[in-house]
Amino acid sequence: MLFFNFINKLIGKNRRSNDSDKKGYKDSKENSTSEVGSGLDESSNKVMPSKFTDNLQKNAAILKQVFNKCIDFLVRDINIANNLAYKAKVMYLDNMIPQDVLEDNVINILTASPAEHSPDPSNIEYTMSLLGIGYENTFEEVEKVCEAITEGKVIVLINGINKALVASLADPPSRTIAEPEVEKAGRGPRESFIENLPVNIALVRKKIKSIYLKTEMFKLGQETKTPVVISYMDNLVDKEILEELKRRLGEIKIDSVLDSNYVLEYIQDQPVSLLPTIFRTEKPDVVAAKILEGKIAVMVDGSPIVLTLPTVFSELFISSDDYYQGAVIVSIIRWARYLSFLVSLTLPAIYVSLITYHSELLPARLVNTVVCSRATVPFNAVIEAIIMMVTFNILQEADIRIPKSMGQAVSVVGALVLGEAAVSAGIVSSPMVIVAAFAGISGLAIPELEIQRSLIYMRIIVLIASGLLGLVGTTCSVLMIFIYLVSQRSFGVPFMAPFCPVDFKAMKDTIVRAPIWMINHGPYIKKWKEKVSREERKNTNRS
Template sequence: MKRINSHNKNTRINRGINLDNEPPIKIYKEIVENKKCIKSYFSKCFDLTVRQVPFFNIEDRKVLVVYIEGLSQKKLIEEFIISKLNSDIIKGSGSDECEIIKCKLGIQDSQVHSDIQSSVSAIASGNPVIFVDGLENSFEIDLSTPPGRSIDEPSTESVTRGPREGFTESVNENVVLIRKKIKNYNLKVEKMKMGQQTNTNVVISYLENKVNKKVLAELKSRLKKINIESVLDTNYIEEYISDSYVTIFPLIFRTEKPDIAAAKILEGKIIIIADGSPVVLSVPTLFTEFLHAGEDYYTRYSAAILNRIVRFISLLITLLLPSLYVALTTFHHELIPTNLIISIISSRRNVPFPALLENILMLLSFEIMREAGVRMPKVLGPAINIVGALVLGDAAVKAGIVGTSTVVIVAVTAITKFTIPALELEVPIVIMRFFLLLLSGYLGLTGLVFGILLISIRLVSMRSFGIPYMFPICPFSIKANRDELFRAPMKKLNKKHSGL
């Protein structure tokens, strides 16, 4: 095979050509040539470390140890590679040197490379690679130890009862956290690389004896079609494999908790883990999943049923209350009790804006305060929300900009939204709320009913990997509703919906 000189390779690499698109370059027998070649790939990289050590104390035989400082611990390299190469002596000349190296250093067949590109990818992934003088193979040692954070409770999915472990940015640690929950040989973990520039490790995990084979085949097909330069978070993958990218509704479930991910796998679903992200994806997804909380299964079923009922009612309140208020006060005064309408009119007698504009301004103000509270430092975030809610709200009422009834409506709308456990529903709720508010402000209750019908039609028409999004509500299933709208006792909660 024709070799490519170092200057040409360096020029091609600097232009950003992917390793996968290059013709394979065989490894040289001379480690000096391999050293030049590796350095040409990692030119202008101060953290590349190249060490030359003896090959089992054999005269005139050297080994090149190459790794990136920081991705591999120097202490581990000294203990598991350098010390073994320096101390052991090969006896006899008839032994297969490749097999001896694999045995001494604990190297698998898949970690033996015959081309430069595979060696470069291994080094970039954080694993040390050794080149032996006289051999046309390189050997990858799995000692990657990239910096990461410890396992702690996710701030977005805190619970009062139940496990408090959370995923980290390490794909290997995340897989271990799931295997700790599911000790079963049927748990399959398949690995692939995505991103032409990042070469991110992506893992899909499922129970082979419970997963829907059609869904699994469809997921693998969609993953293979992804052609992207970088994968820095699971959202990069989500937008590619989602059934529709023009909908506001989340079609793929996310979580940062291993116990929830394990529960999804036990239901027959597939989870997707990406290196560098603590958020894992679960497919297929149902709408009702976003109204479930992990602690529903760590309390008595009666408490879980009550909590779910509260969430469903809160969802309706946060969506419909502003629209219903505007429709009644603008078009349907006769439907409001006399004492209540008198109170509303008296509170709004000095307000210069119509009810529709008044509610839009208040809801927009609340969304601005919420976003400011999220972006501000944790110490100042709560203070911003308190100041905005109390000071600005009270000042707006005294100034006659809004009525007290509107402040109450917006406050109840905001509080009920916080009962929804899934952050993915936050933006869809806001968009639907303004959509229904505009229809109610111009068409009254007729517009509100029309908007509800449009949203319902859209929800029941969507699918997630072939599964109806609103299952088991539409199509309705009594058996599946044991753990969707309500939660049955554990004795009756044998398995999830069979539709998956």
């Protein structure tokens, strides 16, 4: 595992240097080219004002200059209160706002004749009252108004007023809430997150009706300015972890954030890790459950995948429908998942070790069968196993990418045809086909997709060690992987908790699931952190 530590240090240095390079690039870009409000527009080479004036035509020209060559940027001239003396312009991005909503809530209201005893239409308060907005929605800075337009908001410019009014009517196209595509569940809620951030926040709010549920927003991405929301229970969250997450989010310097994985790769503890130290899910009930355990959810606008942190090893073997079935059945299923993980990790390696170095441990008939089947195979057992594992993973990846109508044909028929053809051609032996297929299928029993993919290279590490040293290599490589996982942290929380450090109370919902009335779903995170800190201080004092 020294290799992974070296890679993490190398990538960490490169990531820091890239951040500094981007910062320098950004500074030079700001100095050499114009930004809205302070520089030069490339098309006209004119200095663009940073603030609006009281001249309607000049203000409109500023925004038209910013959004030139944008066919979806629309400008509509209106007369407030149906009076030619009160001219205004409504500006917005087409298709970001339903046309009927715009007509009913902006155009018709502003152009209607004023009622008796209403304020003077020449005052900004008159328009503000019609739009239902306050002074916090009026801006004189050009940059803020441009940002509001890109977010799909409506801008109203009034002649004689040096401020722009901003109305939030944005309703960009998005898909409806549907069943999750990846996290299939036999029982329980069947709704999933979508690419709309306000909807995702509402889905979590619907699950947790508490005044302690807090949501804070960050804007990430120099060009995209993507809203990123962190959600947590204020009375349960570990304040140190919360502040550390905010610090890491604040240090992100990137041009665009288009998915939650962009954020994940910046905030995770190790750039390269055998297993994921930040959990990903597309189900609101899973996010709600983790928030109630004192964890933090990170939601990114435009992504249906929500991050939760910190993450421990046992979480990766838990499925959402575990809590919608009986405790005994779920406990058996969880044992099967952990066993599947070990089988998928070690079965090819054990097979290679036995037929290469320890054939005396096998029954004589089985040895004869294996020897006969390998008589025409031109490769040694390690190469043969790698060929089969790579083939299985290619079929698995193809099954994900191709249309659903063809998926079953490729995954089932393709595997049978390729396996039979490979054995007939003498490229691989039939026992190896069985071993590789069983190891691959065992990995699919684990609910977390990231573990299934991580098993690919973990399996190869153990396989190569077994090919070199036999069962000794198998044992040593598995032990090294375990030591590596024990050394990992997720925002300061030991990754292997509650197994290391040991916490028997928290183990009621790990390898087995106790009845729900016996499980305390309270926050164990702070307790695990404090326990590790005490042990580390003791070791430091001893040394």
